[in-house]
Amino acid sequence: MSLGVGFATGLYGLSFGALATASGLSIWQAQVLSLFMFSGGSQFAIIGVLGASGAAGIIPAVLSAWLLGIRNGFYALRLSGVLQLVGAIKLLAAQFTIDESNAVSLAQEDSKQQKTGFWITGAAVFIFWNGFTFLGAILGGSVSSPGVWGLDAAAGAAFLGLLWPRLTHFQPLAIGICSAVLAALLLGPLPSGIPVIVAAPLAVLLVWLLRFAIKKRGTSGSIPSMGGDE
Amino acid sequence: MIEYWPAILVGSLAVYSWKILGYLLPESFSRQRTVVDLANQLTVGLLAALCTVETIAGNQGASFDSRIPALGVAAILYWRKVPYLVCVLAAALVAAGLRYILHWA
Known part of the structure; x- marks a missing residue:
């Protein structure tokens, strides 16, 4: 093995x-x-x-x-x-x-x-x-x-391959999408390299805040599973 | 490329710092649910952001070219549980092919 x-x-x-x-x-x-x-x-x-x-x-x-x-x-x-x-x-x-x-x-x-x-x-x-x-x-x-x-395209595919097995629940999927959108939006205004290290923690924070807001409303059972780890 | 050496050496030490830290901290630390969740979620966020940036970053801001259909093909192959290396190679071939045949950036 x-x-x-x-x-x-x-x-x-x-x-x-x-x-x-x-x-x-x-x-x-x-x-x-x-x-x-x-x-x-x-x-x-x-x-x-x-x-x-x-x-x-x-x-x-x-x-x-x-x-x-x-x-x-x-x-x-x-x-x-x-x-x-x-x-x-x-x-x-x-x-x-x-x-x-x-x-x-x-x-x-x-x-x-x-x-x-x-x-x-x-x-x-x-x-x-x-x-x-x-x-x-x-x-x-x-x-x-x-x-x-096409080696430049292979780089994106390599990261997607590392990401794929982690997208097993709602929460990682939400964080992944949120982080990808933020990185794309920040690409123009921020110097290169910075969007990645800003987008990831910001996405985690946003999804945690969203989860907190949903919990506070007291809607239970209607939200998908929030299990975060694999 | 000589100017990359500091990044390579400091980066290697930085990654090693996590590895060795785990052997020096008490094991009970790994049972802290919030800490474990945060680490997993940060990893997902970073990989998603890196994937996006590698696929659309251009000289100035975003640029939409044959890297996007290439990533789409890779996503379908990952979904079909095709091995990692095949997916990466397929993405490269799709991008190279589109550029060669359609003269598409």
Whole structure:
């Protein structure tokens, strides 16, 4: 299971590497992101903002990547109880703490399998993700303009793929639509890179206020399920 | 591209900070319902905003071109549970094809 997940995820690394060099990063910059940032969503975010805004987008690029990495902190909280690590090995476990290693570990029955599942998946994804990033970076670097091969359209599709499995309830769907509309509206007035980091928290706030207003009216039963997590 | 290095290094450390923080905080923190909900919802908001911006951002404000039908095709494929990489490739092919055949931006 772990190796299969590692290989499949690694293939996304191909699209990351290609998009990174097509966005103007060097092969080594793409590789350093896969080695040290090692979190797909954050990596796509940083290259997306840098590609669109260049050097002016450094701060929003870092902020978008950082905010998208927050979920890894919650996986780490859970895994820290499962793995029961002491000392410096925590540093390595932290680096391997990603969507896939958390998911595989969560799917196991007993605590020994949960630990093995985490380590093997983390290591397998790390190896495949980095190998395919390198291949993708070489491919992407050989394309003269990202538009010719539709690589600019692939970036939007990549984010949609990360978003899709999370749209399981009414509340995430409402936040997603609200954030997309806000980002589109803010695109003109705000400097590039900024709409994303403003739209997302604003959408969360608006949907929370809406939920609060509905609750206060006391209409129960008529509203769709508000379950927010997966 | 040398000016990207600070973003790449600081960004990597910033993402790692969440990962290591989880191993240093007490586990009871992860049972705080509001905190978990907020993190999940912020992630959804960011992904939706990034998807939008990547699809319509132009030189000045919004620009509507072949990236939109490409994203539409990807959405249908995701809905049909087609694997991720195939959906991404299909989106690229649709955009490239429209540009080549129709000379559409």
